Amino acid sequence: MRDFSDEELERYSRHIILQDVGIEGQEKIANSKVLVIGAGGLGSPVALYLAAAGVGEIGIVDGDVVDLSNLQRQVIHTTADVSVPKVLSAKAKMEAINPNVKVTVYQKFLDASNILDIVKGYDFVIDGTDNFSSKFLINDACVLANVPYSHGGILRFGGQTMTIKPHESACYACVFDSPPPANAIPTCSSAGILGAVAGMLGTIQAAEALKYIVGVGDPLYNRLLTFDAKSMNFRNVNFKKNPKCRVCGGEGIKEIRDYEAVVCEAKL
Amino acid sequence: MSRYEIPQMVYDDLETFKKNHADFLAGTLDELTFKTMRVPFGVYEQREANTFMVRIKLAGGIVTPKQLLTLADLAQKYAHEAIHITTRGGAQLHYVKIEDIIDIITTLHSIDLSGRGGGGNTVRNVMADPLAGTAQDEVFDVSPYALAITSKMLEQKDSFALPRKFKITFSGSEADRGYATIHDVGFIAKIQDGVKGFKLFTAGGMGAKSRLGTLLRDFVPDTEVFLYSQAIKQVFDKYGNRKNKHAARLRFLFEDLGLEEFNKLLEVELEAVKAKGDWEMPITEIERAQGDTTHEPFTVPENIKKWWNRYVYAQKQEGLYGCKVPVHLGDIHFENARALANALLPYGEDVIRFTGDQNLYIRNLTAPQMASLHDILQKFSVEVSKPTLFGDMVACTGAATCQLGIARPRGAVDAIQKRLNKLIDERDYDALQGFKIHLSGCPNSCGKHLIGDLGFFGKVQRNEGYSYPAYNVVAGSRTSGDGSVYAQKAGDVAAFHVPAFVEEVLDTWLKHVKAYKSFADWIDDCGLAIVTEISKKYVDIPSFKEDKNPYFDYDAVELFSLKGRGTGECSAGMYDLIEADKKALKEALEKEEKDYELIRLLSARMLLVTRGEDARDKVGVLKAFKQHFIDTTLLNAYFGTMLEGDADEKSIELAEEVIKLYESMDHTLKFAKEKELAAAANAVHEEKAVHFKDLSGVACPMNFVKTKMELSKIGSGEVLEILLDDGAPIDNVPKSVAGEGHKVEATTKEGNGWRVRIVKK
């Protein structure tokens, strides 16, 4: 059993008091490694909450630099960070919140050539990306590497998320099969996004990650949570794992390939 | 006789102390160990490193002219030229060098004065009504009792290793000028059926959780003064809380036990003291000069009349007079001390008393003799020629020299005086005869703020992130044998504004002074709200940018901060000794090349103090260790085999075992094993291993968090015992623990808090 210092006991006291977390749960958190892909609208709250929670090691991936138009929702960055690589800006905030956390940065975009190696080293992955090709790539990699992850997506006033335990629960491809054709969806720059919606969804993803690590509650397995902030209606849509799934089914994928990019202009 | 007797034991202790002192100077004795030896001799380090002060016991504040002469010499030679009068009527020499300590103590012994028990967890200076033997209203002279009990207490070994300090005092009348109602043990003179005796109060005291004394006995015959004092001390010694020095004073124990339980324990100790014998205390009355009744009636010369009316009083002995001499902040320049002592030499021994308000009284003079002192006294202090208000201000040493200090009350007194002095011709401050302004640098109350008319104690305030010195204001205390009342909280003021605040409070009070019997009456009637209202004007200060002055305390060259504030060494004691050995032991264990002999010695010595042993040489230490720790089965007999012959690597096991034992010690110095043994002796005994965590002083919810931490370390079915504070902790933690499915087996009151026994689910 790990002996928490008094500083740590105090810092994490509100976790430890929770009967379902306790010392044991906090220890699991401290020993866990989580990869956050994307340091944007979703990645910001996720990275902040995971750092605050004391996740032992957090990897954060993003190839971009901070842009003024990001600041409306990507709350980990500040005005002073404009033009700074997002991962560095994020790392600084996470370490400021909690110096006990080890932050590893990947200042790059993921593709078929590098994603598997990075994902392999983590216990849990957060998809905080802004485009379908990345989302399918992440799904493929997590299934192949057998790493559980949280999918998330947002648009205008709405969001959706599900948690995937490869080979046990439905994967992203079980539900959506493959990316829509490039012109079938509104481009994100024309669609826009309410900043707070990113926060809502990101914090749900952070909570899912922590639930998974501690082993408490029911993760969003086999169900897609969707919400509409205008009406504030939340809905669970149940799915089953597809035995013939292109990715995780019996014949599932054996190797990684890139999907055709449908990159959103207004990065989430 | 106007002196107490220093018993042989103190001289013997001094011989040991001399050796330790030499070792310390030679660098072969570490600082911490030396500290635990010097403090009980009244030698403290001041805030400024490497400057020391020596506290000297003056029973009842009594100083003979001869003693004063020698004190003046010591002050001149060693102590920045001043004798300091303490807030309990003792004396202090400040700024002395550590090299000179032995010379000073030896000289003090030659004039029958001792610093033994001046500081540390000891029986402190015994106080008495400063007017004892002269007051019109007194029942009888209590001074001889203060002297006699000082001698008696100095003879007792247990007077020097108590859980905390222990203060005794005597008052001659219900006016309680000796403050019997706020001491650990306080006596107020009383005659019942023609027998001399005392009302006995106990468990009073100021500081954290101030408490007024409880009337323990309505009458104790004077022959039993020592009997009771010693028995109360033994109760304190046995049951007091040694582990937490902030809850160690007798008043905390008393609160825990309650009057009834305390009395039960006291009865046992009374019997024990009686059985031991030699508890009757010989009393030698103080010889007194006869009043000059034959003299022509004395007319006070016009030019000294103002002074005479303010400061001179007629004693109960017809034709004799006493006189109060205000001493600025309790500091007497050695030349003034010498002049006064020489002038008083012809008039016998009982002519001077130092007082707890840091002034002194002259006594037993005829009117012409007194009048002849006027000129000498004028030089004594500026206050002599002012209304009593000025001289009656009391201030502790504060942050200027005290390591615990927050504010600097001595500087504040100067500033108040300066401000009031400008008004002295416009205001009738003589109408406020006897008004007391008391200041302490922190809540510890060495300046006795709780018994002032207007009291202040230091605190920190912040303005836009900058700290500045400030005071809590209290007002309206009363002292009397019928029940004293501490001054009540009236507000906060910035240190910078204290003089203006005092001026306004006094101006307001002056408007009402005729309508009330006392300031306390006014405070109780409507004054408190008025003082509070005034204080509000004086708490805020300009921003740091506008004016930096309020951010400096009086007499301070540096910006106010708590830097340099340390833990006071006024209770350096047993724990420091143990910690010193433990630290040395850990160092020895970490060394590459192990000195097994040293490891064995330190291991064996570390806990000996808890058994009242102070052997320090190897043979004595090993023998005592065997007796107290092996023969008692506290440690396995296996460890006994390590004590013979040369030490070897097995000493490391011994060290680990001793450290473990220490960790299991509770605040009454009992080891977990000891309690188990006691329980085993009582037959029914549970087998389960008991883990222990002291969470007293840990607030919610961290106490619960730490409990969970401890539970996570032990196996299912094992037992964890924790100590929790009273109040929210005991209300919440057991519930939460039970809520998580563990079994809370027992909750028992222990010390100030609770012991909770938990079985892990």
Ligand code: HEM
């Ligand atoms: C560096 C530490 C300290 C210094 C220099 C100091 C200084 C003094 C002095 C010089 C006196 C008059 C003593 C006498 O003549 O017997 C005194 C009295 C007193 N001390 Fe301290 N003290 C210190 C720590 C403390 C602490 C920690 C407390 C309480 C927790 C305390 C509470 C008192 C009280 C209540 C009195 C005054 C009055 C009385 O009982 O009549 N002191 N102190």
Ligand code: SF4
């Ligand atoms: S009241 Fe505080 S500052 Fe003053 S002497 Fe006592 S401990 Fe020091």
Ligand SMILES: [Zn+2]
């Ligand atoms: Zn699938």
